[in-house]
Amino acid sequence: MYSSVNTIWVLLGAALVFLMQAGFAMCEAGFTRAKNTGNILMKNLMDFCIGTPTYWILGFGLMFAGSGAIIGGLDPFVRGNYSAVLPAGVPLFAYLIFQTVFQVIKHIIGLRVSQEEELKGLDITEHGLPSAYGGFAFVYDDTPDGLPVPATPKAVPVREAVPVEAVPSAPAEVPQGGVKMTRVDILCKMERFDALKRAMFNIGITGMTAINVMGCGEQRGKTEGYFRGAKVEATMLPSIQVSIVVSKVPVSLVVDTARQVLYTGAYGDGKIFVYNVENVVKVRTGEQGYEALQDEESATHSGTDFRNAMTN
Template identity: 40%
Template sequence: MYSSVNTIWVLLGAALVFFMQAGFAMCEAGFTRAKDTGNILMKNLMDFCIGTPIFWLLGFGLMFGGAGAIIGGFDPFVRGDYSAILPDGVPFFAFFLFQTVFCATAATIVSGAMAERTKFISYCIYSLMISALVYPISGHWIWGGGWLSQLGFHDFAGSTAVHMVGGVASLIGAKILGPRIGKYDKDGKPRAILGHNLSIAALGGLVAITAGCDMVSVAGAAIIGICAGIVLPLAVEFFDKVAKIDDPVGAISVHGVCGAMGTLLTGLLAVDGGLFYGGGVKFFLTQCLGVVSVIAWVAVAMLIIFNVIKHTVGLRASAVEELEGLGIHEHGLPTAYADFSQSTSMTAVAKANAYPEPVTEGGARKVTPDEAVPVQVVSAPGVPASDVKLSKVTIICNQAKFEELKNTMNEIGVTGMTVTQVLGCGIQKGKTEYYRGVPMTMNLLPKVQVDIVVSKVPVSQVVSAAKSVLYTGSIGDGKIFVYDVEDVVKVRTGEHGYDALQGEE
C-alpha cells in the first residue's frame, strides 16, 4: 500500500539532490575561469545524460539486484522484483529516481577536481564508468545489503557511499592529470590566482554530517560540523601546497576528507552504539573498516580507468586548448556569458609550457615572425617636448602570453605599462565559429592590450623582445603598433617629456 506522504517526501528529496547538480555547476564555474565555464556546464549536464541510462541498464542491478556480499546482481533495464527493499509506502520508480540522482552526484564531484584541463570525451568515459561500476559496487556494500551493511556499517545519507567515493576518485584523477599550466611556479609554490575560497568549510560540515545525521544528537552534529570546519582548510592547504595536487574546487577535501571524517565520527558519537556513549569499540572499528575498504576499492578501480583512458583516447587537453579555454575548443563557445564581455584571468605561464609547438589552423604553413606579429609605425605631427625621442608601443597579444611578455619587458628595462582586456580580431576575422549552425561573419576573441611609453630603452629592442615572446608560427600571434609621442606630463611634479618618465633617485 503506497503512502502519498512518503512518496512525496522521497520525490522531494530526489528533486533537491537533482538540483545539487546546478549547484555544483555554479560552484565549479565560480572557482574556475570564465573561458572554461561552458565546458563545466556541459559536463554537469552530461552526468545525467550518461549516468541515468547506464545506471538503469547496469548500475542499479549491481547495487540492489541481490543479496550477494560483493555485488547485487545483473538486471538490465531493472525488470526484477525489488519490493523487499522499498521503503514503507514508496513505489519502486520513486525509489529508483532517488537512487539515480545520488549516482549522478558521485560522478559530478570528480569534474571539479579535474576542471580546466580534462578532455571532454575522457570525462564522459570515466563518468560512465563511475555510474556503471564504481559507485554501484561500493554502494551495494553499504546500502544494497552487501558485506559492510551485514557487519553493521552505517552511512545514512552518503558521507562515504556518495561523497567519499567522489572525493577519492577526484584525488586519483587530479594526481594522474597533473596541475593546470601556471598553477605552480618554478619553485613549486601555488599561485594565488588559482587558489581556493575557504568559505567551503560550511559545505564540508554538511558532507560530514550526512553519515550519522539519524544517529547523533544535536550536540553530536555540532561537534561533527565544527571538526569538519577545522579540518577542511587544513586539508585544502595540504593538497594544494604539500602534495602539489591541483584541485580547483577543493573536491578532494570537501567530499573525500570530510566524508571519511563524518563516517568515522559517527562511530564515536552515535547515541545508539557510539564509542563515546558506551557502545564499545566494535561499531567504531566497523566504520573504520568501511572507510578503508571503500577507499581501496575506488582507488584501484579509478587507477585502472584513468590509466586506460590516458593511454587510449588521452586524458588531458592540449596546452593550446587549456590556455585558450576548453569552452571554445571543445564546444565552440567563446564565452558562456551571452552578451557580456569575457574577461579571462591572465594566467602566469612558464615559458617552456606556453605553446610548446607552433599553433596552426588546418595544417597551415608556419609563417614568418613578420607575418605572425606584424609591426606598424604610426607617425604623429607635433614638436617633441625634449631632445630625447618618446615613443608609445602598443602590443595586442594572446592572454596566455601576457605574463611572459611582462617578465621580458622588465628584463630589458621597461618598468611601466598599462594593460587592458580587449576583444578583437584581425583581417582573418577570427577563428570561424558557428551559432545554431550558421557561421559567424566576425568572431571577436579575448586579447590583452599592453601600452608602453619608452624613452631610455630603444624602441627596436622593445619590438624585438616582444616578437620573440609572442611568436609561435601562426597568423594571429599578435600585432605591435609604434606611435610618436608629443609630450608626457607627470601630474604630481609637473615634469614634462623625458624627465616625466624617470623614477625618483
C-alpha cells in the first residue's frame, strides 16, 4: 500500500536536489570567465540531459536489478520488479525520479580544461569560432604577463612567424609640423591583445585603435570545427587589428616590442604593416600634424585616441 505522505516527501526531496543543478550552473559560471559562461551553462544542461537516459538504461539496473552482492544486472528503462528495494509506501516511479536526480547531479563536475584553453576561450578551442552563438562578439582576454607560452612542435624564426611589411606610398611633401608620422598596423591573435596593449603602453604608446577582423594566411586557417552541431570549414579566423600612429616613439621599438610579445614560434602569430602618414587632424581643436598627436597635459602622448571598435 502506497503512502501519499511518503511519496510527496520523496518527490519534494527530488525537486530540491534538482534545484542544485541551477546552483552548480551558477557556481561554475562564476568560476570561469565571462566569455565562457554560455559554453559552461550548456555543458551543465547537457550533463543532465544525457545522464538521465543513460541512468535509466544502465545505471538503475546495475544498482538494483539482480541479486549480485556487488553489482546488479541490466534492466533497460526499469521494467523489472523492485518491490524488495523500494522504501515503505513509495511507488517505483517516485523512487526512480529521486535516484535519477541524486545520482546524475552528484556526478556533475566543474570545468575540466587547461589554463591555456580557458584563457583562450572554450568556443574557439572546441569549435574554431570566437563565440558559439550568432553574431560577432568582441572577445579578447587579459592574458597574464608571466604566462608561459606553450612550446609548439613546428617552431619557425621570428621573422617568419611575425613578418613586417613596409607599405610604400607616393612621395609626399614634408608632414605638417615637420615631424615624421608613421602608422603601424598589427594583426594578432585575439588572446594576445591584452598583453600587446600593455606592452605598447609600457614603451610610451598611450593610444591605439582595436578592431575585430576575420582573415587567413597561407595556411588558410583551420579546416575543422562545429557550429550548432554542424561541421564547418573555418578558413577565416578571428583576429585583432591594432592601429597605432607614432611620432616620438621610434617605429623600430614598436615593431620589436610587438614581435617579442606575439612570437610563439608557430605560423599565425601575426603580421605588422608600416605606413607613412601625411597628416593628422584633431577634430576638437583643429590642430594638425605632430601637434594633433600630443596631449595637452603631457608631451609624451604618441598615439591616436583609444577607441574600441566593434564590427559585425
